[in-house]
Amino acid sequence: MHSLKLATMMLAFVLVSPFSASYADANRIIVVSRADNDVPQLSKSQVRQIFMGGTLGRKFEPVFFASGNEIRTTFNNEVIGLTEHRVKAYWTQLQFTGRAMPPIELNSIDEVIDYLLNNPNSVAYLPGYVKLPPELAVVYQK
Template identity: 40%
Template sequence: MKILLIIVGFISLSGSICFANNAITVVANTQDRGMLLSRHEVRNLFMGTRLGYNFIAITLPPENQTRVIFNTKVIGLTESRIQSYWAQMRFTGRKKIPREVASEQLMLEYLQNNKGAVGYLPASLTLPDDLTVIYTIL
């Protein structure tokens, strides 16, 4: 019985650790420190819809684990469906695909240096004071 409790405790703990590693923050370079967006607004922003803010969406490469988690939890589509969507939008000229940076470190640098830039980063990453967390994905 004691061993069973230890095993159950270990499984619960490892699930919590994995859960914490999947947490992502959506970060913006904005003057409005109190700004918070809903999941729907964040999804629309990264799918090319203007929200009335002067934001520019920045993404990570398709093979990046942070992007996979973001696409799953916020966008709600697989990478192939997202690529198909953007191919259609480019063809019709209706929306502009988000700019892509190669890594989380480059994302952080881009966000810091460009007013209005919005991107997603692992929640475990320490953010500079000049960036604002506008949405958190647990």
């Protein structure tokens, strides 16, 4: 009887584990650049600077998902630390004062990957479950 209970528990663990891992990957954010850029691992602060028009943003070309995209909302909340509304207001102010133009916005994961592959200094965020082509490398993960 004891071995049957143990076998049932092990089977339950095996069945649940893949779902747990995929759920974790779905909520994980990665920041990606071309592998030939030799970009070192970035800190959260450096990623924030790049995507908010700071000094690192002059070296890199950040790519955003279009406004309202769930990936963008997660990135803004968890990595940038601001709501979508605050990020948009910030970029509106920078654009109005002439200090910086907002990053390019794309609609899909495929568009972002294509853009990264064709623009050497670009950097973008993606959900953790995305299978990257070998030409791209993860430079930050949350």
